Amino acid sequence: MDILVIGGGGREHAVIRSLKKSKRCGKIWCLPGNGGIAADAECVPVKATDLDGIAAFAREHRPDFAVVTPDDPLCMGCVDRLEEMGIPCFGPRADAAVIEGSKVFSKRLMEKYGIPTAKSRVFTDAPSALAYLAETSYPAVVKADGLALGKGAVVAYTREEAERAVREMMVEKVFGESGSRVLVEEFLTGPEVSVLTFTDGKAVVPMVSSMDHKRARDNDEGLNTGGMGTIAPDPYYTPQIAARCMEEIFLPTVRAMNAEGRPFCGCLYFGLMLTPQGPKVIEYNCRFGDPETQVVLPLLKSDLLEIMLAVREGRLTADMVRFSEGAACCVVLASEGYPKHYETGFEISLPETEEYEDIFVAGAKREGGKLLTAGGRVLGAVATADDLRTAVGRAYALADRIAFRNAYRRSDIGKRALLALGEE
Numbered sequence: 001m002d003i004l005v006i007g008g009g010g011r012e013h014a015v016i017r018s019l020k021k022s023k024r025c026g027k028i029w030c031l032p033g034n035g036g037i038a039a040d041a042e043c044v045p046v047k048a049t050d051l052d053g054i055a056a057f058a059r060e061h062r063p064d065f066a067v068v069t070p071d072d073p074l075c076m077g078c079v080d081r082l083e084e085m086g087i088p089c090f091g092p093r094a095d096a097a098v099i100e101g102s103k104v105f106s107k108r109l110m111e112k113y114g115i116p117t118a119k120s121r122v123f124t125d126a127p128s129a130l131a132y133l134a135e136t137s138y139p140a141v142v143k144a145d146g147l148a149l150g151k152g153a154v155v156a157y158t159r160e161e162a163e164r165a166v167r168e169m170m171v172e173k174v175f176g177e178s179g180s181r182v183l184v185e186e187f188l189t190g191p192e193v194s195v196l197t198f199t200d201g202k203a204v205v206p207m208v209s210s211m212d213h214k215r216a217r218d219n220d221e222g223l224n225t226g227g228m229g230t231i232a233p234d235p236y237y238t239p240q241i242a243a244r245c246m247e248e249i250f251l252p253t254v255r256a257m258n259a260e261g262r263p264f265c266g267c268l269y270f271g272l273m274l275t276p277q278g279p280k281v282i283e284y285n286c287r288f289g290d291p292e293t294q295v296v297l298p299l300l301k302s303d304l305l306e307i308m309l310a311v312r313e314g315r316l317t318a319d320m321v322r323f324s325e326g327a328a329c330c331v332v333l334a335s336e337g338y339p340k341h342y343e344t345g346f347e348i349s350l351p352e353t354e355e356y357e358d359i360f361v362a363g364a365k366r367e368g369g370k371l372l373t374a375g376g377r378v379l380g381a382v383a384t385a386d387d388l389r390t391a392v393g394r395a396y397a398l399a400d401r402i403a404f405r406n407a408y409r410r411s412d413i414g415k416r417a418l419l420a421l422g423e424e
Contacts, residue, residue: 002027002062002063003027004061004065005030005031005069006048006066007030008034008037009034010360010380011294012069013362015069015297016028016030016037018298018304020040022304025305027042029041031057032044032048034363035365036361036362037361048070048078049073049076055085064087065087065305065312066088066089067089068090069287071097071147071287074092074097075097090308090311091267091287096263097286099264100269100285101146101147103145104183106283107122109253109256109257113252113255116280117280117281118141119186123181126171129166129182134159138157138159138187141185141187142165142169144175145181145182146179150227151225151226152169154224155187166182188280188282189273191420193211194211194234194270194289195207195237196289197267198311199267200316201314202314204254205317205320206242207323209232210230210234211230211231211416211417212291213227214228216228217410218410224339225334225339226291226376227290227291227332228332229410230291230295248279249272253281266287266311268284268285269286269287270284291330291380298382299323299327302320302323307320329388329392330381330382331382331410332377332409334377334408335373335406335408336406336408345373346373346405346406347371347405348404349402351398356385358382359382361378362379362380363378388418395414
């Protein structure tokens with residue numbers, strides 16, 4: 001089968017590497033891809049948000065299957081467009097992708113169907129939000145309603161921080177129209193867990209859990225980023241908690257979407273907080289997480305393409321999805337200064353990799369035969385092992401063998417997980 005993959009980051013690189021393992025996988029095109037993905041697929045310079053360009057490419061090349069991974073094209077209706085052309089897709093239609101595209105929608109969905117989440121208030125104008133901030137308790141969480149590259153949530157420990165977040169979102173429009181509405185949520189405590197699931201709108205099959213590291217600096221300090229590293233599985237996510245999440249969160253969410261006439265088919269991501277009162281939803285994503293995918297898929301033993309086809313055809317079962325009993329770690333190498341101001345255009349030196357290692361490229365381009373940095377998050381150094389400590393050590397050993405000017409990485413990816421296991 002010839003496959004079209006939409007997107008161009010480290011997540012897409014991981015998806016493509018996994019798809020290539022399938023016996024049924026033929027040619028892979030990636031739109032737009034990047035300089036690193038070009039080693040595994042034919043990259044075509046069509047932006048993931050250029051739906052007309054994607055449709056034109058698909059009309060000419062007629063892929064047998066398409067995988068749409070980023071949030072923007074999903075929320076814009078990329079799957080709808082391709083399906084209308086007769087090209088089967090993995091990914092939700094726009095009316096289901098709204099579960100990520102609008103935090104107000106997802107919050108109201110959870111409240112309506114009794115899915116555990118933080119209490120919140122929605123505001124459509126800055127004066128009302130600022131007035132509420134004068135009387136609420138802190139810490140509090142301020143969230144932009146729409147898509148914001150994973151940076152639209154601010155944990156405010158003081159009223160001043162909350163007011164600054166509201167002004168940036170609603171007045172200064174740092175996230176554009178995504179900040180036209182904001183939510184102010186109660187601050188939840190407990191370990192965070194990411195759980196990606198496959199769902200065909202009926203069955204829900206969780207993937208191995210993972211732990212993201214969002215802050216730019218060690219000890220979870222600094223600005224929020226798109227993710228500086230991940231480990232899998234998350235030691236806080238026990239079988240007992242997993243069973244509770246399935247009954248109280250995962251299945252109720254899919255049923256709620258069906259009841260709303262918005263059946264969700266694809267990868268539904270649950271960002272959870274394991275509070276003293278039980279697991280609660282922090283956020284939904286309508287697609288594979290980044291960089292969670294970079295540790296989840298290397299542990300997948302099953303055929304990813306076969307799973308995706310089963311999701312698309314409404315015949316997903318739990319026995320189709322099998323994962324290794326081992327562990328994985330991803331250390332993100334970023335450009336110094338990310339997520340704010342940083343320089344690019346520096347040559348990247350990549351080593352040969354062992355069978356337990358992967359390098360998933362996110363922000364790079366090819367010029368004159370050289371691979372150059374072209375983004376904030378440049379790549380992820382990924383390693384698997386039988387245990388988490390070994391996986392973390394291997395990932396950092398791989399990162400040590402990768403070089404480019406102004407490279408920056410956190411030095412504590414996996415530390416919290418190892419502490420939870422009593423190994424740090």
